[in-house]
Amino acid sequence: MFKDISFGQYYPADSVIHRLDPRIKMLLTVLFIVGIFFVDSYFGFMVTAALLLVVILLAKLPMMSVLKSVRAIIFIVIFAAVINLFFIKSGEVLWSWKSLQITDNGVHTTIKITLRLILLICGASLLPLTTTPVAIADGTESLLKPLKYIKVPVHDIAMIMSIALRFIPTLFEETNKIIAAQKARGASFDTGGLIARAKAMLPVLIPLFVNSFRRADELAFAMDARCYNATENRTKMKVMKIDWADVVAFFVMAAYFAGVLVERYAFTGIMDGLIFGGLV
Amino acid sequence: MPQIEVNNVGYAYRLGEGQTVRALRGVSFTVERGEYIALVGMNGSGKSTLAKLLNGLYVPSAGDVLIDGVNTRDEERTFDIRRKVGMVFQNPDNQMVATIIEDDVAFGPENVGVPREEIVERVNEALEAVGMTQFRTRSASKLSGGQKQRVAIAGVLAMRPDIIVFDESTSMLDPEGRREILAVARKLNDGGITVITITHNMDEAAQADRIIALRKGRIVADGTPKEVFASAAVAECGLMLPPAAETARLLAERGFSFPDAVTTEDELVEGICSQSK
Ligand SMILES: Nc1ncnc2c1ncn2[C@@H]1O[C@H](COP(=O)(O)OP(=O)(O)O)[C@@H](O)[C@H]1O
Ligand SMILES: [Mg+2]
Numbered sequence: 055m056f057k058d059i060s061f062g063q064y065y066p067a068d069s070v071i072h073r074l075d076p077r078i079k080m081l082l083t084v085l086f087i088v089g090i091f092f093v094d095s096y097f098g099f100m101v102t103a104a105l106l107l108v109v110i111l112l113a114k115l116p117m118m119s120v121l122k123s124v125r126a127i128i129f130i131v132i133f134a135a136v137i138n139l140f141f142i143k144s145g146e147v148l149w150s151w152k153s154l155q156i157t158d159n160g161v162h163t164t165i166k167i168t169l170r171l172i173l174l175i176c177g178a179s180l181l182p183l184t185t186t187p188v189a190i191a192d193g194t195e196s197l198l199k200p201l202k203y204i205k206v207p208v209h210d211i212a213m214i215m216s217i218a219l220r221f222i223p224t225l226f227e228e229t230n231k232i233i234a235a236q237k238a239r240g241a242s243f244d245t246g247g248l249i250a251r252a253k254a255m256l257p258v259l260i261p262l263f264v265n266s267f268r269r270a271d272e273l274a275f276a277m278d279a280r281c282y283n284a285t286e287n288r289t290k291m292k293v294m295k296i297d298w299a300d301v302v303a304f305f306v307m308a309a310y311f312a313g314v315l316v317e318r319y320a321f322t323g324i325m326d327g328l329i330f331g332g333l334v
Numbered sequence: 335m336p337q338i339e340v341n342n343v344g345y346a347y348r349l350g351e352g353q354t355v356r357a358l359r360g361v362s363f364t365v366e367r368g369e370y371i372a373l374v375g376m377n378g379s380g381k382s383t384l385a386k387l388l389n390g391l392y393v394p395s396a397g398d399v400l401i402d403g404v405n406t407r408d409e410e411r412t413f414d415i416r417r418k419v420g421m422v423f424q425n426p427d428n429q430m431v432a433t434i435i436e437d438d439v440a441f442g443p444e445n446v447g448v449p450r451e452e453i454v455e456r457v458n459e460a461l462e463a464v465g466m467t468q469f470r471t472r473s474a475s476k477l478s479g480g481q482k483q484r485v486a487i488a489g490v491l492a493m494r495p496d497i498i499v500f501d502e503s504t505s506m507l508d509p510e511g512r513r514e515i516l517a518v519a520r521k522l523n524d525g526g527i528t529v530i531t532i533t534h535n536m537d538e539a540a541q542a543d544r545i546i547a548l549r550k551g552r553i554v555a556d557g558t559p560k561e562v563f564a565s566a567a568v569a570e571c572g573l574m575l576p577p578a579a580e581t582a583r584l585l586a587e588r589g590f591s592f593p594d595a596v597t598t599e600d601e602l603v604e605g606i607c608s609q610s611k
Binding site: 216223 | 386389391413416417420421423424425427428429430431432433434436437440441442443444445446447448449450453454457471472473475489490493
């Protein structure tokens, strides 16, 4: 059922992208996510895709590892596409049947929404794919540091995040085991309506929950045994440092972001007109 | 001064509403530096409770536990004691804090504020000692059970402990993983670290220098494997003798006589051969 949850899983490799400062990577990811909502031309999507491709190649990631995260949201993508395709009424009608109709605006919006969602998830997945959970937690802790002054337990939040990321694969593995065990006893997860299926999940969720509490208990002992909270002056094996590569990455992303805004508001539709002529 | 001193220790779990479960009563023993001890007993006999008393995860309800003369009740020294007494638990998945192996091994030293360069040094050393150096930047979720447990041991070693307690650390592993962990434990013990291993596997216990057997929270036997296997304690605890010792016992019931207590296959063979003479 949950065959491959690769989203959120680190892919170890030795690359410039892996070595970027986690804080920069998080910042750039946010910038990218905001940026892609301003992209509204086919030209813009092509540039975005090219940028992602370069990053993926630099990071030495296999294409599949990135595309797998798309599979995780494929239903959302299809849902959004169908809604847009049939419910946008403006523009020239291309096809109609009873009350359903598809317009040229609808087709364009659908393609753009699909591209946007796919590129969004691909881009966002690059952060967990190239950054270890500990680095993400350290980066978060460092970015949230100002909140320490108003007594926000920043370190604990970072620790919680890092442990959550650490246990995602473990819990999915366990879910699959429980599902297999319940199937062996004759349970069925793929038949019946929505409610029947939800009900069938109950015997999976309950042991998963109970086990999680036991895990949490054991983990707490293991952490205490290794002197967690021994001192306020915790040290770090890996120190974060802004490098020239981080600066370059930042400027590339800033240029992309600025380019997106300029193309959208100053040259609306011009690039697409130049490239695709009368097609769009 | 013994390295570990357990004096008349009792421990009761509080269940609320005044109800308690007495998990240990009147437990006393001492351990010298460098010993290799197996702690045996049925489920619920109090082994894990005793283990957690040794590094101050629990504080005794009665009596005292002293590590190098320091009482585990002394809150100011709690972390000194935990640094000295490392623990490896049963489930490898539930004691790993970080996804990446080297990050996990670094967790302990980071907690006690070891300077950065020294952490790196300790992590290298610890991974080397358990033979996991080539995996250091990998994710732990892809390892075998035995490898995960070796990482857990490395995490403890990075604290440079004097004592390591293994709480059924081999019970979830396949025979191969079990052998790996036993070999590491043996090597660490040869290097001077005191090892206390909790186990149901009597073959494993037979390899220890000394066996302590618990039953319903009390010590019922404490001695060398030969002494303990020769006494009624093992049966009393509801445990099985190692196959060689069990065979010898059955043969003895049928009139064989063994000059020495038997714990290993070789001794069994020797004993049987000496009968025919
Ligand atoms: N957290 C707990 N709360 C209440 N009772 C407990 C708890 N942990 C263990 N016990 C009880 O204490 C006794 C000893 O348990 P334990 O030390 O885990 O034994 P062992 O490790 O030998 O199986 C058992 O009777 C068990 O039910
Ligand atoms: Mg136990």
